[in-house]
Amino acid sequence: MLVMCKKIYPSITVDYREVPSGIPDILKEKYCFIEMKRMKTGDYVINEQVVVERKTKDDFVVSLIEGRLFKQCYHLRKSAFIPTLIIEGNPFCTGHAITREAIRGALLSVSVAWQIPINYTSSVEDTVQMLWMIAQQNQNQQQVLYRRGYKPKTLYKRQQYFLQGLPMVGPKIAAELLQHFGTIEGILKADEKSLLAVPGMGKERIRKIKMFMEGSAKKLASRGL
CATH class of the missing domain: 3.40.50.10130 (Rossmann fold)
Structure with missing residues (x-):
């Protein structure tokens, strides 16, 4: 976003x-x-x-x-x-x-x-x-509709659930990421070039995800993010 x-x-x-x-x-x-x-x-x-x-x-x-x-x-x-x-x-x-x-x-x-x-x-x-x-x-x-009270049972569904907490990641993108990298760890460690190879991933989406994962919580909060 x-x-x-x-x-x-x-x-x-x-x-x-x-x-x-x-x-x-x-x-x-x-x-x-x-x-x-x-x-x-x-x-x-x-x-x-x-x-x-x-x-x-x-x-x-x-x-x-x-x-x-x-x-x-x-x-x-x-x-x-x-x-x-x-x-x-x-x-x-x-x-x-x-x-x-x-x-x-x-x-x-x-x-x-x-x-x-x-x-x-x-x-x-x-x-x-x-x-x-x-x-x-x-x-x-969407946080209320898709995450609150929802408790996925299988490991794969829990992995999808985790990924949908990232900015601009819905069910389809989460599934594409898991299919491409195989593990959550592989996704989080991937560089921009590797992420761009995933269908649906673009530079703006990757930028937002990286900012979410790497940004200081205090700085983001102060900026209203």
């Missing part, structure tokens, strides 16, 4: 196909750490914890008509992240030949059967605000 003005800013991985929407550029202006890549599932991954599928009102309806919607729901639920769907605009107000009952049924299926929360926005700017709020809330609450 980027550190600016004594605040810790969220990290958001963005599918490169979202570039034409203008959303990634606006998020950068809000000082999010943005990583662009081709994503197999979802359009945004926030803090390595939440995966967001963004659909305009027309895309939602077309994906329903073409049979893509529920396949995407399956992959969202199958992912290692908390899934949510953002619908930009009113899906009941499009020019497509589909009944209100079909749209309503699809919305209920997504939220109830697939248990994927739906968030509605009115514009690109509103979507940016929604993503920003999700990122901030997740950043403030």
